[in-house]
Every structure is written in C-alpha cells, then in structure tokens.
Amino acid sequence: MDLPHELLTPAEMAQADAAAIADGTPGLVLMQAAGRAVARAVMRRFRPVRCLVLAGPGNNGGDGYVVARLLDQAGWPVAVAALVPPSPGTDAAAMAARWQGPVLPFTAAKAARAGLVVDAVFGAGLSRPVEDRVAEVLGAAGGPVVAVDVPSGLDGATGAVRGFAPRAALTVTFFRLKPGHLLYPGRDLCGEVVLADIGLPASVLPAIAPRAFRNGPALWRLPRPEASSHKYARGHVAVIAGPGMTGAARLAAAAARRTGAGLLTMLAPDAPTAAVLRAGDPGVMVSTEGAEALRQDARIGVWVIGPGLPPDAATRELVHQAVAAGRQVVADAGALRAATGDPAALAGCAVLTPHLGEFTAIFGPPGEDRLAAVRAASRATGAVVVLKGADSLVAAPDGRVAINANAPPWLATGGTGDVLAGIIAGLLAQGMARFEAAACACHIHGEAASRAGPGLLAEDLQGHIAATMTAMALDLSPAIGHAS
Structure with a gap:
C-alpha cells in the first residue's frame, strides 16, 4: 500500500487534530488510537522483552501511557519512566491515571537495563534543544528504540536535530508523514517508519491546504x-x-x-x-x-x-x-x-x-x-x-x-x-x-x-x-x- 502524498508540518498536524476534535472526535479517542497503533507495531516486530516507556508531559507522553498499558495487557514486562507528570486535566493526565504498573525514575541506568525503549518524551513540534538529562537517558537505551511520532529532539518540520535525537529502529506516526520523516538527518534517525490510521478524516486537509508533498x-x-x-x-x-x-x-x-x-x-x-x-x-x-x-x-x-x-x-x-x-x-x-x-x-x-x-x-x-x-x-x-x-x-x-x-x-x-x-x-x-x-x-x-x-x-x-x-x-x- 502506498503512502499519502501530503506532508504535514507539526503545526498543520495540530490543525488536523483540532479540526477532528471540533467535529466530534474526542482527543482521548485519538490518543487511545495512537497508542494502540504503536503497541500493535511493537508486537508485530519484537518478541516480549523488558520494556521501558519514557513519557513526556504532553500528548506524546499520553500516547506512551497507552502503549505501556496495552503491552502490559499483552503480557509484556513494562514500566514507565516519566520526565515530569502531565498537567492536571489534560488527556495525557487521564491516560497516566489509567496506568497501574511500575513507575521508575527517569534515569540512564533504568534505560540501559531495558530490552526495548519506547520514546514518548517529545513530539515533532519541539521548539527547543533537548536538555542534557533527556539526551543522557535516551542515549543510554539498552535495546532498540521505538519512537512515537518522531525520535525526541527531531524537528518534524525540517528533519534537523535539536541538540540530540536517538536513532530509532522503528518510528510510528499518524495520519500523514511530516517533512522531517523524509529529510536528512531525520530520515536516517527514524528507522522504519510506519504510518498509522487513527481515525482522522481526510476531509480536514482542504482547510489546511498542505504545501509540502512526498514526491510520487x-x-x-x-x-x-x-x-x-x-x-x-x-x-x-x-x-x-x-x-x-x-x-x-x-x-x-x-x-x-x-x-x-x-x-x-x-x-x-x-x-x-x-x-x-x-x-x-x-x-x-x-x-x-x-x-x-x-x-x-x-x-x-x-x-x-x-x-x-x-x-x-x-x-x-x-x-x-x-x-x-x-x-x-x-x-x-x-x-x-x-x-x-x-x-x-x-x-x-x-x-x-x-x-x-x-x-x-x-x-x-x-x-x-x-x-x-x-x-x-x-x-x-x-x-x-x-x-x-x-x-x-x-x-x-x-x-x-x-x-x-x-x-x-x-x-x-x-x-x-x-x-x-x-x-x-x-x-x-x-x-x-x-x-x-x-x-x-x-x-x-x-x-x-x-x-x-x-x-x-x-x-x-x-x-x-x-x-x-x-x-x-x-x-x-x-x-x-x-x-x-
């Protein structure tokens, strides 16, 4: 199956999410679908190993909590390490509250002992360099890294690295690819890229009017x-x-x-x-x-x-x-x-x-x-x-x-x-x-x-x-x- 040709910047992807939510699709439903897509991709490509989900404070981290819960339900040994807790009242906070498994310190030592690391720290719209602490933890991953949306630190609009970004074995993104998935060095850091359907309708695209495309x-x-x-x-x-x-x-x-x-x-x-x-x-x-x-x-x-x-x-x-x-x-x-x-x-x-x-x-x-x-x-x-x-x-x-x-x-x-x-x-x-x-x-x-x-x-x-x-x-x- 070929991929859609439209590419969305992080800002345009936020527009697509907002349009779907305004049209009646709750953000929690989209987050659940995104986490399910990542968990499904992980289970299709890896055998169960000790998994550590690194969760950030935003929607990317919320996706990570869903991944952890679904892998746990499938019998995987899973723990979550949160950079900081999500803000109260957000969709990410709601998904964090549903996680009843182990919560570990956000440290390089914990990442090094994991057989697989799910990077759900930052999404494609990161606007500042990754801080040293986060870079140390991501860089210490002891097993393959699976990135949610993009490897943390990768600018989804340009493919540039903001300070540091890990090299992922697999990246799972949603609805449409971003330019950063195709532009170097981003393309090299994403590994295999899976584009998942999470229920966003293509009808949101005309209002966004994307101007970047995957050639084909x-x-x-x-x-x-x-x-x-x-x-x-x-x-x-x-x-x-x-x-x-x-x-x-x-x-x-x-x-x-x-x-x-x-x-x-x-x-x-x-x-x-x-x-x-x-x-x-x-x-x-x-x-x-x-x-x-x-x-x-x-x-x-x-x-x-x-x-x-x-x-x-x-x-x-x-x-x-x-x-x-x-x-x-x-x-x-x-x-x-x-x-x-x-x-x-x-x-x-x-x-x-x-x-x-x-x-x-x-x-x-x-x-x-x-x-x-x-x-x-x-x-x-x-x-x-x-x-x-x-x-x-x-x-x-x-x-x-x-x-x-x-x-x-x-x-x-x-x-x-x-x-x-x-x-x-x-x-x-x-x-x-x-x-x-x-x-x-x-x-x-x-x-x-x-x-x-x-x-x-x-x-x-x-x-x-x-x-x-x-x-x-x-x-x-x-x-x-x-x-x-």
Whole structure:
C-alpha cells in the first residue's frame, strides 16, 4: 500500500487534530488510537522483552501511557519512566491515571537495563534543544528504540536535530508523514517508519491546504503521446556543448531523448567539438550555426544550458538570451556557477538544478530549514528549483515543495546531475508543467538508479530510463515507505 502524498508540518498536524476534535472526535479517542497503533507495531516486530516507556508531559507522553498499558495487557514486562507528570486535566493526565504498573525514575541506568525503549518524551513540534538529562537517558537505551511520532529532539518540520535525537529502529506516526520523516538527518534517525490510521478524516486537509508533498505519481502524470503524434509534437530540445568537454552535454542530450523528446539538437562551439558530437549518437542533430541561429527557430522550445560549459560571462549571456527569446531554460552546472552571488542572473529560467555547493554559492547557506530556503530561492528567481541531494527538494514559486525519497546512495557519482537535467528537459518538451516535470524527473532518476544497482555510472542510467517509465505508465512502480 502506498503512502499519502501530503506532508504535514507539526503545526498543520495540530490543525488536523483540532479540526477532528471540533467535529466530534474526542482527543482521548485519538490518543487511545495512537497508542494502540504503536503497541500493535511493537508486537508485530519484537518478541516480549523488558520494556521501558519514557513519557513526556504532553500528548506524546499520553500516547506512551497507552502503549505501556496495552503491552502490559499483552503480557509484556513494562514500566514507565516519566520526565515530569502531565498537567492536571489534560488527556495525557487521564491516560497516566489509567496506568497501574511500575513507575521508575527517569534515569540512564533504568534505560540501559531495558530490552526495548519506547520514546514518548517529545513530539515533532519541539521548539527547543533537548536538555542534557533527556539526551543522557535516551542515549543510554539498552535495546532498540521505538519512537512515537518522531525520535525526541527531531524537528518534524525540517528533519534537523535539536541538540540530540536517538536513532530509532522503528518510528510510528499518524495520519500523514511530516517533512522531517523524509529529510536528512531525520530520515536516517527514524528507522522504519510506519504510518498509522487513527481515525482522522481526510476531509480536514482542504482547510489546511498542505504545501509540502512526498514526491510520487500522485503529483504528476507522465506525458502520453497520441497515436497521431509526430516528432515535432513531442518537442525539440537544444543542448549547448562546451569546447573539449562534450561528455556532460551528451549525457543530458541522451536523457532528454530517452525521456521522449522528439528532436534533439546539440550546439557545438567549434568544428572539432562538432566532429566529436557527430561521432556519437546518430539520432542527434549537431549545429555550428551559433546560439542566435538556434534561437530564431521557435520550434526549439527547451534549452539545457550549463553541462560542460565554463562559468563565465558568455554562459551567463546564453542564459539571458534564451530566456529573453521566450525559451524554457534548464540551468545546470556552469550556468549556475556563472551566477555565483547573483540570483537575478537566473531570473526567468524554467528550472534550476543546483547541488548544495552551487545553491550556497548563489543563494547563501540554506541552514537547517532547507524547505524554507529552497522556497525562497524559487520565489526570488521565478524558477522551479531542484536542490539535489539524497533527499532532493523541488520547489515552485507558489510555495509547493516535493521531497524526493527514492534516490539510492550509488546515484552520487559524476554525471548523474547532467542526466537529471536532460530528463527534466525531455518532459518539459512534451508539455509537462515545470514543477511537475522537475518532480517527475527526480522520481525517474532515482528509480532508474535503483534498477541499475550498485556500481552505477552516469551513462548506465540511460538504459534504465525507458524501463522505469514503462513501469510508471503501467502503475507498476514500487511504493515508497511503509503503511500500517
């Protein structure tokens, strides 16, 4: 079963809870359902061992008291260690009052003797660093850690760690994932993530209007050529090659063609470079007429500028002229580095594809809240911005952000970014909107790399793009993550 694509920040999740409660679902019912989901997940994955539930003072701790009671009823040896008691009159206090089992001191020594620790100290909305005492206890866990919602100390909105967060073997969260479950380092600390249905209705989502999403087919659909389609109808892409550095441009060109662009022209800066390009793929057209001549051809709607190009004034001018001519520009590599410290040089581009170093050089360090940073970069340039990485972010000027979660580690090798730029261009050429094309391209990129396996070279991706797209068109792509 695939996961819902909407992601909720902790504040948005609080809105969902409040809306459900206002609509007649008591908070105690939601808390009981959350604790039941955690207990069920624990019992499915672990054999009974001495279990210690670390409970905080808020709703997360209230969930923990429910977990303790249900595991105790199932015959597990369970104790609770409370950081501080819940405030009187709260749902958490009501659940704490139902716990009749052992209550132990909140100490590292007690955590070290447990065979399994349930971390129900703090939830995803923690706004301050975890204090030393809590970090010591969580860090001393003698067995696997099961986190309720998120490992304590993990910011659910950004994936950043506030002082300290334990590494969980299992995290059980509710209704919708949070960005922090997918963003590093949060993703690495959560372990297996189980998303549980606790009775919150999807009808609360329209009022919340989430703007962050888990990337996947729910956000886009692959372009499907009509039976009467011809090569011109499938779009014409131009890729600018650099002198003596044709490999990057060739990778981008091949990817655009594999993705479905009907025609591909490579612009060579000189005769020797043209000779090299003409000795390559026979389906590629090579031109030495110059950028101005190509810009006059309105049928060439998408330009890939940057792979293999020097980060100089001439490259900046290429970007400027292509944008001024009304063409969709995918700016990568040299085109991005040519805009160091000057985001305005990229204004009007269709898609920017910086890695972290390039992003920092253009826009400044993204800091802990990379979602906010990439949104700001997209608004500043008017472009869709793809911040590439293990958890690539795709941001649109209207505030939408997709988090890509299917990239395997062996995708981190030279040339794969050029392939991504080409995939984006191929989808744009076929009429996909910019945000959808960039998000879809990231998904294709990651899935093709997974199919290629360890030892991947950038050129290997080409042979897996078609199979990946076929599986996606037939709805055979594997689901990402886990649901319960």
